[in-house]
Amino acid sequence: MQTASNNLANGGGSLMVAWQLKDKKVLLVGGGEVAYGRVESLLGTDAHITILCPEKGLHPTTKQYIENYPERIAYFDRRFTGPAELHKMDLVLTAIDNPSSSKDIVEHCRKAKIPVNAADIPELCDFYFGAQIRDGPLQIMISSNGNGPRVSSLMKQKILASLEGYEGLAMSKIGLLRVRLKERVPGVGGSVGRKRMKWMTRMCNQWSLKEFTLLDDAMIQKLLDEGWERDRVPTFEEVSGRPSTSVETVHSESTLKSSLSGSNLFVPIANFVAGAVFMAAVFLVRRR
Ligand SMILES: C[C@@]1(CC(=O)O)c2cc3[nH]c(cc4nc(cc5[nH]c(cc(n2)[C@H]1CCC(=O)O)[C@@](C)(CC(=O)O)[C@@H]5CCC(=O)O)C(CC(=O)O)=C4CCC(=O)O)c(CCC(=O)O)c3CC(=O)O
Ligand SMILES: NC(=O)C1=CN([C@@H]2O[C@H](COP(=O)(O)OP(=O)(O)OC[C@H]3O[C@@H](n4cnc5c(N)ncnc54)[C@H](O)[C@@H]3O)[C@@H](O)[C@H]2O)C=CC1
Numbered sequence: 001m002q003t004a005s006n007n008l009a010n011g012g013g014s015l016m017v018a019w020q021l022k023d024k025k026v027l028l029v030g031g032g033e034v035a036y037g038r039v040e041s042l043l044g045t046d047a048h049i050t051i052l053c054p055e056k057g058l059h060p061t062t063k064q065y066i067e068n069y070p071e072r073i074a075y076f077d078r079r080f081t082g083p084a085e086l087h088k089m090d091l092v093l094t095a096i097d098n099p100s101s102s103k104d105i106v107e108h109c110r111k112a113k114i115p116v117n118a119a120d121i122p123e124l125c126d127f128y129f130g131a132q133i134r135d136g137p138l139q140i141m142i143s144s145n146g147n148g149p150r151v152s153s154l155m156k157q158k159i160l161a162s163l164e165g166y167e168g169l170a171m172s173k174i175g176l177l178r179v180r181l182k183e184r185v186p187g188v189g190g191s192v193g194r195k196r197m198k199w200m201t202r203m204c205n206q207w208s209l210k211e212f213t214l215l216d217d218a219m220i221q222k223l224l225d226e227g228w229e230r231d232r233v234p235t236f237e238e239v240s241g242r243p244s245t246s247v248e249t250v251h252s253e254s255t256l257k258s259s260l261s262g263s264n265l266f267v268p269i270a271n272f273v274a275g276a277v278f279m280a281a282v283f284l285v286r287r288r
Pocket of ligand 1: 037117130143151
């Protein structure tokens with residue numbers, strides 16, 4: 001297997017980034033099967049979404065999203081009418097069953113210097129979508145860089161099956177700790193920045209993700225007072241007052257509670273179960 005470092009010079013890859021869409025306007029042209037996946041991807045961001053599509057072509061789930069999130073989605077029951085539709089747009093996605101219209105829209109975007117994805121014309125895309133896994137702040141995208149989208153989808157199931165379901169929660173707690181640390185020791189870069197990064201790196205190396213899931217305000221306070229201030233990393237036991245072996249039990253209780261209350265852990269767990277069922281079905285079909 002080639003590693004990222006030994007195939008770098010070959011080029012041919014794409015830039016993998018987590019595109020920030022807060023306060024950005026995204027135009028989606030089309031409302032069918034593919035577009036409905038795009039709407040879901042966009043709802044996971046903070047983008048303002050505009051959809052252009054004749055009502056009879058709307059996927060029923062997209063219709064529901066339009067009804068349920070009027071503050072997030074502006075919907076217009078019409079086809080793309082021309083370059084004026086691109087006014088103030090930061091990003092454009094086309095998912096329509098008409099390659100020549102799709103090509104026209106891409107050309108208008110090029111003129112207006114707006115990045116564009118055309119679901120049916122990979123050669124004209126500025127970027128591709130990929131198969132996605134989201135669990136709170138944890139975002140994983142699998143891309144075959146245009147070679148085999150179905151394989152990306154299948155790889156997603158494999159990766160889902162390897163996740164435990166609490167990684168996203170752990171990441172959001174780590175995010176909270178970083179925010180509190182920056183509040184205590186503000187400033188960008190320089191020696192303060194270096195010291196913060198070193199301490200956070202040690203924290204993440206020494207605590208398990210499961211331990212992080214149990215981090216609360218009192219523990220953060222203690223970590224900063226007794227860890228950061230003394231340039232050391234206290235253990236989970238020291239900060240929480242309970243043995244690390246209790247993490248397993250406490251965690252599974254909290255997972256159950258979260259999924260019952262419909263928190264963001266429900267989706268990865270449901271995905272995990274769906275993935276397992278799917279893989280079992282694939283396995284059975286292949287055995288025939
Ligand atoms: C280049 C790209 C542009 C883009 O869409 O950004 C693109 C292009 C095209 N896809 C086509 C077909 C299929 N696409 C899927 C599925 C997905 N396609 C996705 C992405 C991408 N598709 C980008 C590259 C991503 C990568 O390389 O990894 C996924 C990962 C993400 C998403 O779309 O959100 C999503 C799975 C999501 C999930 O399961 O999580 C399936 C399978 C299925 O539906 O199960 C099929 C049928 C089987 C097959 O062809 O493999 C065709 C028509 C080809 C034809 O006419 O023959 C074109 C156009 C062309 O290639 O000409
Ligand atoms: N990138 C990907 O993942 C995939 C891409 N495709 C390609 O994507 C394209 C769309 O596929 P589907 O969504 O399955 O088609 P679909 O037939 O479900 O939806 C097409 C939609 O486009 C709308 N539409 C057509 N012209 C329009 C215009 N000028 N302005 C606004 N809306 C318009 C229709 O009303 C309809 O809602 C196809 O060309 C297909 O080959 C197909 C499968 C996967």
